[in-house]
Amino acid sequence: MRILVWHVHGSWTTAFVQGRHTYLLPVDDERGPDGRGRARTWDWPAGAQEVPVADLREAEFDVVLLQRPHELELVERWTGRRPGRDVPAVYVEHDAPRGGAADSVHPLADQDAVPLVHVTQFNRTYWDNGRARTRVLDHGVVDPGYRYTGSSESLAVVVNEPVRRRRVAGTDLVLDLADELPVALYGMGVTELAGVKNLSVYEDLPQARMHELLGTHRVYLHPYRWTSLGLSLIEAMMIGMPVLGLPATAAPEAVPAAAGVLSSDPDVLRATARRWLADPEEARLRGLAAREHALRAFGIERFLTDVDALLAEVVA
Template sequence: MRVLLWHVHGSWTTSFVQGRHDYLLPTTPDRGPDGLGRARTWDWPASVVEVAPEQLADADVDVVVLQRPHEPELVERWLRRRPGRDLPAVYVEHNTPVGDVPDTRHPMADQDRVPVAHVTGFNELFWDCGRAPTTVVEHGIVDPGHRWTGELDRAAVVVNDPVRRGRSVGTDLLPGLARVGGVDVFGMRVDLLPDALGLGPAVLAVHEDLPQERMHAELARRRVYVHTARWTSLGLSLLEAMHLGMPVVALGATEAARAVPPGTGVVTTRAAELGPAVARFLADPDLAREVGSAGRRHALEHYGLTRFLTDWDRLLASVVADGSVP
């Protein structure tokens, strides 16, 4: 099957393109948001092919995977085909709703030809998708291996653009966590954090936009992973940390309680409990190892790559056959 999709979310796409299909990625000279092309910091297979927009009208495409509200218009303009009518399509909803939650209307809500595939059950529950058919295909991760050593008694956080995104990703919680024993923050545009929070490198160290392989190696050296997001979809960095065998501490928001069941980490809705939970893991490497190993077993079972790709194969085949969800 030849699948057209845009490079929007690098980590999710890394898993998605591990399947048995051919993947066409629109690519523009400036490699902007509508033409980013292949990843630079992830390892993608040769079946991911860059295609210029002007070549798409004549391209052999079996199905398009939409991810943003303006992409149906791009398909009509570049391929001269209408998603859901002239070309089978599915819309992946990566994000939690914004605006008037829980009454936020989904951009695909007023049609019934393109199913919406949510990446979490929480998203499906909270988005108002109207008459659009919906399904859930939970995340799957390329297993980085059980690499946790915990040799550094510091906490790790992964977050992109934390200064701009602020409370939604829990940036305000970092000073309190740093006082517990030091925090290393990984991600894009984290270099602005120390000045914004007024913290020195001894308690808040930042690691800017590392390649995935190197970031996994560095994360695994930290004693505990902390998921600070208040209102985002389930962060793949949390699942990656669990695959690495790291014990995790997470805010009890959105899908976290399902991703981190009892015995595999700490999930709490109390800000005051975050620091003590992190401190316990920092002080007890044996506890950290035990909980991290349990978390890895759960992550492999529920967020493994094979299940993810099987679910997507089933959905794509159904959409191509008759536009439905299985």
Template sequence: MRILLWHVHGSWTTAFVQGQHTYLVPVTPDRGPDGLGRAVTFDWPGSVVEVPPEQLRDAGADVLVLQRPREFELARQWLGRRPGRDVPTVYLEHNAPGGPVPDTRHPAADRPDLTIVHVTHFNRLFWDCGTTPTTVIEHGIVDPGPLWTGTLERAAVVVNEPLRRGRTTGTDLLGRFCEAAPLDVFGMRTERVAERLGLPRERCRAQDLPQAALHRALAERRVYLHPVRWTSLGLSLLEAMHLGMPVVALATTEVAEAVPPGAGVVSNRPDVLCDALRGFLADPGAARETGRAARAAALARYGLPRFLDDWDRLLKEVTR
């Protein structure tokens, strides 16, 4: 099957393109948001093929996987076909609703010619999709392996653009958490976090690392902290669990489903989470056993084979 999708979410796409299909990815000369082409910092197989917009009409796409509202018009212009009507189409929704929850209307609502795919059951519950058919295909992770050593008595946090996203990603909570454990914040545009929050540099450090280096850096930290209030289920959380890291997380959105008892501490009480951070830093043996449970849970629920099988079934259904 020849699947057309835009390069929007590098981590998710890395898992998706591990299947047995040909993946057509638009590429433009400037490699801008509508034509990023193949990933640079992720390892994608040769079955991911870059296609310039002017060649898409002849590329033979069997199905579209759209991820942003503007891709409806891009597909119509570049393929000369209407998504859902002239070519089978699914709309992949990565995010929790960002509007007046729980009444946020989905941009693909009331489109019976499409299928909306949510990445969590929480998201499906909260988005108003009207009459559009919906389903859930939970995340799959390319297993980085049980790399955790926990040699550094620090907590790892992964968040992109924490200053811009603010309360959404729990950036305002970092000051309280760094009193319990020194933090290393990884992600895009994190370099001024400590300065802007007025935190001591030794208690809150920031780094932006490529994916391969990121996994090894995370695994050196004793515990993974997930302070996010309101996003979809972060892939970095699931990757940390695959690494064998114990998890300390806010009990928001899908986290309570993803982190079962024994795999970490999940609560909406910051004092409980601070105590958990102190506990894991003080007891590497408990951190190790909790991390093993986290890895087992992540492999069972978010393993790559299940993810790819779920997508194969859906794609066969929509292209019949």
């Protein structure tokens, strides 16, 4: 099957393009949000192929996978085909509602031509999906391998743009912990916090290098107040890291009790962090439980099987 898909979320697309299909990725000279083409910091297989935007009208594809509302218009303008009418289409919603859960109407809620696919049950329940046909496609992650050593008595966090997304990402909680404990912060835009006491920052590393470094830290901290289920959390669990975090959105369903501690009480998080920093064996055992669960729940083979079933349903 030939699938037209934009490179929007690097980690998610990395899993998606591992399948047996051909993945057509629009590319333009600027490599901007609508024409990034292939990823630069992830290792993608040869089936992920760049297609110049100017060539899309003549390109052959069987289905289009949409991820942003304006892509509906892009497909029609660039290819001459209307998603859900002239070509089969599916819309993957990566995010939780950004407004109130009671009144967040999804942009595709007033149509039923394009199935609306959420990446967590939480997201499907909290969005108002209107009359759109809905599905859930649980995340899948390429196994980075067991990389945990926990040799560094520190906490690791992965957050992009932690200053701009301060409350949503829980950056204030990270800084509160860093006031007493060593914390390593990975992601884009993290250098804005360089120089903060007890905080080390690692800006925009290649994925493989980030995984290697993450495994050296004793604990993984997931401080998000409101988000979808971050793939960095699942990757950390697969690496074998024990998890600390807030019991928000889909996290309680993704992190079993054996794998970590989720609490709304900062004192509980702080005390647990101190305990694991002082007890590497408990941290190691928690991390092993995290890896076992993540491989079972979010393994790439299960994900690709679910993707194929979804595409077969849409194209039929």
